[in-house]
Amino acid sequence: xxxxxxxxxxxxxxxxxxxxxxxxxxxxxxxxxxxxxxxxxxxxxxxxxxxxxxxxxxxxxxxxxxxxxxxxxxxxxxxxxxxxxxxxxxxxxxxxxxxxxxxxxxxxxxxxxxxxxxxxxxxxxxxxxxxxxxxxxxxxxxxxxxxxxxxxxxxxxxxxxxxxxxxxxxxxxxxxxxxxxxxxxxxxxxxxxxxxxxxxxxxxxxxxxxxxxxxxxxxxxxxxxxxxxxxxxxxxxxxxxxxxxxxxxxxxxxxxxxxxxxxxxxxxxxxxxxxxxxxxxxxxxxxx
Amino acid sequence: xxxxxxxxxxxxxxxxxxxxxxxxxxxxxxxxxxxxxxxxxxxxxxxxxxxxxxxxxxxxxxxxxxxxxxxxxxxxxxxxxxxxxxxxxxxxxxxxxxxxxxxxxxxxxxxxxxxxxxxxxxxxxxxxxxxxxxxxxxxxxxxxxxxxxxxxxxxxxxxxxxxxxxxxxxxxxxxxxxxxxxxxxxxxxxxxxxxxxxxxxxxxxxxxxxxxxxxxxxxxxxxxxxxxxxxxxxxxxxxxxxxxxxxxxxxxxxxxxxxxxxxxxxxxxxxxxxxxxxxxxxxxxxxxxxxxxxxxxxxxxxxxxxxxxxxxxxxxxxxxxxxxxxxxxxxxxxxxxxxxxxxxxxxxxx
Numbered sequence: 001x002x003x004x005x006x007x008x009x010x011x012x013x014x015x016x017x018x019x020x021x022x023x024x025x026x027x028x029x030x031x032x033x034x035x036x037x038x039x040x041x042x043x044x045x046x047x048x049x050x051x052x053x054x055x056x057x058x059x060x061x062x063x064x065x066x067x068x069x070x071x072x073x074x075x076x077x078x079x080x081x082x083x084x085x086x087x088x089x090x091x092x093x094x095x096x097x098x099x100x101x102x103x104x105x106x107x108x109x110x111x112x113x114x115x116x117x118x119x120x121x122x123x124x125x126x127x128x129x130x131x132x133x134x135x136x137x138x139x140x141x142x143x144x145x146x147x148x149x150x151x152x153x154x155x156x157x158x159x160x161x162x163x164x165x166x167x168x169x170x171x172x173x174x175x176x177x178x179x180x181x182x183x184x185x186x187x188x189x190x191x192x193x194x195x196x197x198x199x200x201x202x203x204x205x206x207x208x209x210x211x212x213x214x215x216x217x218x219x220x221x222x223x224x225x226x227x228x229x230x231x232x233x234x235x236x237x238x239x240x241x242x243x244x245x246x247x248x249x250x251x252x253x254x255x256x257x258x259x260x261x262x263x264x265x266x267x268x269x270x271x272x273x274x275x276x277x278x279x280x281x282x283x284x285x286x287x288x
Numbered sequence: 289x290x291x292x293x294x295x296x297x298x299x300x301x302x303x304x305x306x307x308x309x310x311x312x313x314x315x316x317x318x319x320x321x322x323x324x325x326x327x328x329x330x331x332x333x334x335x336x337x338x339x340x341x342x343x344x345x346x347x348x349x350x351x352x353x354x355x356x357x358x359x360x361x362x363x364x365x366x367x368x369x370x371x372x373x374x375x376x377x378x379x380x381x382x383x384x385x386x387x388x389x390x391x392x393x394x395x396x397x398x399x400x401x402x403x404x405x406x407x408x409x410x411x412x413x414x415x416x417x418x419x420x421x422x423x424x425x426x427x428x429x430x431x432x433x434x435x436x437x438x439x440x441x442x443x444x445x446x447x448x449x450x451x452x453x454x455x456x457x458x459x460x461x462x463x464x465x466x467x468x469x470x471x472x473x474x475x476x477x478x479x480x481x482x483x484x485x486x487x488x489x490x491x492x493x494x495x496x497x498x499x500x501x502x503x504x505x506x507x508x509x510x511x512x513x514x515x516x517x518x519x520x521x522x523x524x525x526x527x528x529x530x531x532x533x534x535x536x537x538x539x540x541x542x543x544x545x546x547x548x549x550x551x552x553x554x555x556x557x558x559x560x561x562x563x564x565x566x567x568x569x570x571x572x573x574x575x576x577x578x579x580x581x582x583x584x585x586x587x588x589x590x591x592x593x594x595x596x597x598x599x600x601x602x603x604x605x606x607x608x609x610x611x612x613x614x615x616x617x618x619x620x621x622x623x624x625x626x627x628x629x630x631x632x633x634x635x636x637x638x
Contacts, residue, residue: 037405037406085598085602088602089601089602092601092605094405094406095347095350095352095405096601096605098352098405098406098409099352099553099557099597099601100597100598100601100602102550102553102597103554103594103595103596103597103598103601104594104598105594106550106590106591106593106594106597107591107594107595107598108594109590109594110589110590110591110593110594111591113590114585114591222546226410226413226414226417229406229410230410230414233407233410266421266424266425267421267425269417269421270417270418270421270422273414273415273417273418273421274414274418276410276411276414277400277411277414277415277418280400280403280407280410280411280414281399281400281411283403283407284399284400284402284403284407285402
């Protein structure tokens with residue numbers, strides 16, 4: 001174990017947490033407001049990544065600029081999926097809901113596979129990709145730093161929207177009592193549509209940022225679905241502030257094991273999932 | 289609903305399996321050399337049916353398990369590691385694979401079966417990912433790390449000095465696998481029928497519908513769920529071991545692929561959950577669809593699987609079986625209406 005790497009591991013962990021929180025907060029919105037368990041959430045993330053990639057390759061769009069395009073497109077995709085499928089299973093058993101979204105995930109993932117193939121695609125040639133800051137022993141890439149900042153802004157923005165705006169009030173009302181909200185004149189279905197679109201939008205922006213940091217493949221979605229679920233489960237449903245701290249816990253654990261344990265990089269995933277499994281088992285036993 | 293014992297269904301299943309057992313001979317007589325690839329398609333369909341029946345067993349207790357790939361992989365690796373370490377007879381690996389998968393399921397189930405819905409699903413999926421990583425980090429000499437390792441085939445028909453052609457050797461090998469898969473399918477059917485046509489069905493349904501009430505009524509929910517989970521995993525573990533021999537190798541990413549889990553749940557849903565006929569029917573239909581799609585689309589033929597899943601949840605929530613039952617009921621109603629036409633309207637409702 002090399003403790004001189006500790007500061008670097010801490011910084012990397014916190015920076016990664018921003019992206020995790022962004023993806024998880026979208027999922028929490030779908031679960032909390034609509035009550036739909038969306039197994040296709042990571043696929044929105046993946047679609048965002050590949051859209052950014054394609055815009056860069058075809059038109060030379062800067063990934064940062066492409067967020068302006070990707071975000072509305074993802075909102076529309078989410079809204080369309082809600083209107084055409086999700087809407088019809090809201091009252092169905094939970095199993096059917098999960099299977100439906102699982103199916104949507106399979107479709108999106110394999111469509112991406114058909115379009116872009118299975119090889120990783122990366123956005124090379126963005127001028128600021130290799131830039132970074134050096135503070136003592138710690139080096140910070142400009143891109144992770146920027147994506148952290150954007151994530152923080154968006155998560156905070158969502159928090160403000162939920163807390164302060166009429167739309168947020170409507171979402172909270174619907175989440176608390178769908179029938180009551182309907183009785184006082186809220187268009188419940190429209191609120192759900194917007195919430196699901198927003199959820200997809202947040203994931204999609206996360207995807208744009210991962211397209212710059214890593215080289216995404218069509219199967220990257222599932223990993224992020226799982227990570228988002230883990231964070232939501234750690235935080236407890238419907239708890240935005242909890243999600244941020246849960247994301248930090250998970251990302252730090254991952255980063256610490258990856259840098260401090262010898263050969264730790266291959267254990268990255270195992271740490272993550274072991275943490276989920278552990279939390280779930282702990283919760284199930286504590287309840288009784 | 290009419291009540292009946294399992295005997296009629298078991299008899300029908302025995303007839304179905306006996307019919308399938310005769311298939312290799314029929315195919316050989318009818319298609320000669322081409323029978324090899326037809327037989328291979330049959331093997332895939334039966335494997336899918338086994339996977340689907342075993343997943344459905346867990347679903348009957350109301351749990352969405354996403355760990356099927358884990359037990360499949362555990363079975364496959366048990367067979368591989370056993371051979372590597374001891375050189376024990378090939379066939380010993382199959383029941384042992386079932387046993388190892390069952391023990392893993394016992395552990396995982398005991399820890400997680402108190403979780404509901406989404407939490408259980410996530411826990412099982414996480415377990416599958418952890419197990420994959422664990423297998424990757426086993427010593428290279430035992431499991432081959434991320435590369436995997438090779439296994440010999442279960443059947444080795446010999447070339448007898450040109451007396452047998454190449455395709456005949458392949459045919460004999462495929463026929464061997466076909467019969468072994470069929471044996472496993474027979475086991476899966478017997479389990480499924482016994483659960484469906486005995487008092488156990490009520491225990492399963494009670495636990496699925498309302499665990500608390502089931503407990504009050506004297507059904508032990510934890511034990512019922514655990515039993516379904518363990519039996520299901522044992523079957524999948526054996527399937528994994530047999531397929532590992534058939535493919536000739538195991539490797540962590542392919543053997544523990546989420547794809548296996550997806551197939552395990554799509555098939556029974558498409559066919560009709562909580563039935564025995566549904567998963568088998570769906571396996572036959574879907575493996576035909578898959579074969580056709582694979583020939584026409586190189587990448588992403590799984591899109592069709594996803595579409596099948598989405599469409600069947602939306603339009604046939606009870607699967608093929610429910611669709612047929614609905615049609616049959618409508619047909620009967622119409623027949624009754626015809627028969628009673630001269631009478632007042634009220635007569636048709638009785």
